[in-house]
Amino acid sequence: MAPLDRHVVLVGFMGAGKTTLGEALAVRIGRPFIDLDRLIEGVADAPIPELFEQGESAFRELERKALGILVGGAPRVVALGGGTVTVPGAARILRDHAITIWLDEDVDTCWERARGGDRPLAQDEAEFRRLYAERQPLYAEVADARATDVDDAVLAAAGVRVERGALQQLGALAAGDGPAALVSDAYVAGIHGMDAQLALGPRLATTHELPQGEAAKQLPALDRLWQELRLDRSGTLVALGGGTTTDAAGFAAATYLRGIEWTPVPTTLVAQVDAAIGGKTAIDLPQGKNLVGAFHWPGRTVIDPALLETLPAEQRLEGMAEVVKTSLLAGENLHDLPDDELVRRCAAFKAAVCLRDPHDHADRKQLNLGHTFAHALEAAAGYEGLTHGRAVALGLLAALRLSGRDTGLVEAALHPEPARVDREAAWAALQRDKKAHRGELRLVLLEEPGPVWDVPVPAADVRNALDELIAE
Numbered sequence: 276m277a278p279l280d281r282h283v284v285l286v287g288f289m290g291a292g293k294t295t296l297g298e299a300l301a302v303r304i305g306r307p308f309i310d311l312d313r314l315i316e317g318v319a320d321a322p323i324p325e326l327f328e329q330g331e332s333a334f335r336e337l338e339r340k341a342l343g344i345l346v347g348g349a350p351r352v353v354a355l356g357g358g359t360v361t362v363p364g365a366a367r368i369l370r371d372h373a374i375t376i377w378l379d380e381d382v383d384t385c386w387e388r389a390r391g392g393d394r395p396l397a398q399d400e401a402e403f404r405r406l407y408a409e410r411q412p413l414y415a416e417v418a419d420a421r422a423t424d425v426d427d428a429v430l431a432a433a434g435v436r437v438e439r440g441a442l443q444q445l446g447a448l449a450a451g452d453g454p455a456a457l458v459s460d461a462y463v464a465g466i467h468g469m470d471a472q473l474a475l476g477p478r479l480a481t482t483h484e485l486p487q488g489e490a491a492k493q494l495p496a497l498d499r500l501w502q503e504l505r506l507d508r509s510g511t512l513v514a515l516g517g518g519t520t521t522d523a524a525g526f527a528a529a530t531y532l533r534g535i536e537w538t539p540v541p542t543t544l545v546a547q548v549d550a551a552i553g554g555k556t557a558i559d560l561p562q563g564k565n566l567v568g569a570f571h572w573p574g575r576t577v578i579d580p581a582l583l584e585t586l587p588a589e590q591r592l593e594g595m596a597e598v599v600k601t602s603l604l605a606g607e608n609l610h611d612l613p614d615d616e617l618v619r620r621c622a623a624f625k626a627a628v629c630l631r632d633p634h635d636h637a638d639r640k641q642l643n644l645g646h647t648f649a650h651a652l653e654a655a656a657g658y659e660g661l662t663h664g665r666a667v668a669l670g671l672l673a674a675l676r677l678s679g680r681d682t683g684l685v686e687a688a689l690h691p692e693p694a695r696v697d698r699e700a701a702w703a704a705l706q707r708d709k710k711a712h713r714g715e716l717r718l719v720l721l722e723e724p725g726p727v728w729d730v731p732v733p734a735a736d737v738r739n740a741l742d743e744l745i746a747e
């Protein structure tokens with residue numbers, strides 16, 4: 276079952292903060308929140324302490340029935356009670372229907388929060404600590420991931436693992452448990468391919484190479500990959516490389532045998548914070564980029580920030596454009612964070628947006644901030660001499676100006692340089708991309724408190740903003 280179809284369940288001891296984090300997570304990923312204790316109280320029409328008076332096993336039976344909400348139904352965020360994991364059959368329900376996240380809070384904090392209340396099992400400190408120690412292994416056993424904050428929980432809900440050294444755990448982390456075909460960028464294969472092969476261990480079935488760069492997203496490369504693959508439907512495709520590799524290999528996974536499991540292992544900043552997250556896969560046509568593709572959410576995404584250490588500076592700058600875009604959308608300076616945290620926070624931001632709107636009907640459009648301009652400039656440059664990242668840096672300037680916002684942050688972080696392209700060609704490309712309706716174009720802008728999309732902007736203003744990005 277794919278992450279998008281699974282409930283997200285929070286487990287952990289009394290006082291770990293499951294309800295607080297669960298509510299925040301539900302808002303972030305756009306799902307209803309259910310607290311199992313509240314549900315039981317509602318159904319039984321009595322408060323938990325009173326229900327507990329009938330004995331712990333009677334209460335566990337109420338919990339067992341309440342767990343039925345995890346079987347089927349639209350995916351939700353559900354906080355379990357501290358002892359629900361001891362209910363017979365609970366572990367199985369979690370395994371089959373949920374992504375289970377453990378809030379592994381220390382016992383002192385739990386006690387401070389739980390003491391003095393009416394929780395039946397939080398009356399005696401020694402007993403509380405004994406029970407805490409007893410429960411830890413049970414949480415560890417059912418958990419798919421641990422979380423200390425909402426970003427961790429969002430990533431877990433999306434099936435994304437961000438961790439230094441994650442590449443070395445690829446055999447355990449890659450989606451599914453069957454054989455794996457490792458597909459990598461021909462250049463990246465030489466740097467990180469052997470580590471990936473070793474980590475996949477006995478799961479490794481075959482290895483495949485895609486050409487470096489955008490050539491990976493051309494039909495001949497796909498055709499070759501389709502024909503090389505030997506997996507059956509129990510197999511997993513593992514895509515090691517930048518966004519071109521994850522886009523192309525992800526599309527192969529979406530189409531081969533009508534769709535098999537896959538795990539992107541992004542190796543560029545662009546791919547770690549953007550391309551490998553959210554389940555969009557695509558290849559190019561001569562008529563344009565990303566014109567053939569599929570939504571195919573990976574069962575697991577493995578992000579190891581250590582892989583960025585071999586990334587050339589100019590590739591890093593490409594990623595920083597998307598990172599600064601994320602800072603603007605999130606209203607927080609994420610681009611100043613140290614690498615591991617920068618990747619974790621940006622990946623979580625994109626994952627949350629995509630969980631809210633997996634098929635790009637609404638919320639997800641905000642990720643196009645600055646991109647209408649960027650695409651027009653790239654097209655006018657004939658996709659040469661102006662990289663996507665440089666074009667996005669310029670596009671962000673235009674979006675900010677049209678939003679009446681200060682551009683200082685983008686200037687300081689990305690130093691955008693005016694593009695040397697033909698103005699008429701850029702304007703023509705922008706109009707091809709975005710059809711004007713009654714003299715207006717619809718753009719993503721930044722307002723208070725955050726991004727808005729499909730905002731009508733007079734064509735003349737858009738043209739002026741575009742012109743400002745182009746060198747005399």
Ligand SMILES: NC(=O)c1ccc[n+]([C@@H]2O[C@H](COP(=O)([O-])OP(=O)(O)OC[C@H]3O[C@@H](n4cnc5c(N)ncnc54)[C@H](O)[C@@H]3O)[C@@H](O)[C@H]2O)c1
Nearest residue numbers: 462488517518519520542543545546549550555582585586
């Ligand atoms: N699916 C999506 O949602 C989405 C989002 C954004 C971008 N994309 C796509 O992503 C692609 C761009 O991705 P990209 O910028 O990662 O380009 P890329 O995959 O071409 O990688 C850039 C270069 O870096 C090299 N490289 C990769 N990892 C390295 C490492 N760890 N050390 C040294 N060199 C390394 C590659 O060999 C390549 O030459 C575009 O095709 C774009 O359409 C997709």
Ligand SMILES: [Zn+2]
Nearest residue numbers: 597646663667
């Ligand atoms: Zn982009």
